[in-house]
Amino acid sequence: MSGFHLFFATDIHGSETCFRKFLNAGLAYKADVLIMGGDMTGKMLVPLVEAAGGEYTFEWLGAAYSLPAAELPHTARAAWETVWLPQPVLLGDERDMQSVVAAIQKIQQHAEELSIQAIGAK
Secondary structure, three states: OOOOOEEEEOOOOOOHHHHHHHHHHHHHOOOOEEEEOOOOOOOOOOOOEEEHHHEEEEEEOOEEEEEEHHHHHHHHHHHHHOOOOOHHHHOOOHHHHHHHHHHHHHHHHOHHHHHHHHHHHO
16 A cells, blocks of 8 residues: 555553554554654652662552662563553642642753663663
8 A cells, every 4th residue: 555654642651661662653554654642751750768778668549668679670660661640649739739840840850861770770
């Protein structure tokens, strides 16, 4: 079949697996153009706080957890492949929203360094 072939996808929500499939779809479907329509980023942030004894603490759905440092590579892999964020997470007052903005700006300022670290962690 001749002509122009376009491959469109959307809503991968930070899934590295889906993004890799999207990148490979051009060859698989002989597409001339790939378009990612949106909702590419993940939707959940779970801060890990370094604690004594080589452990990290975090909260998940209102419960406190502790994670041995040796488990970090496994959790990093899971984070690249899965995402979840209920909408109420981003509801808050002006101060809360400013905190979200500051966190995003910090990530943007260090994007290159974070990318290099993430690639090295896989």
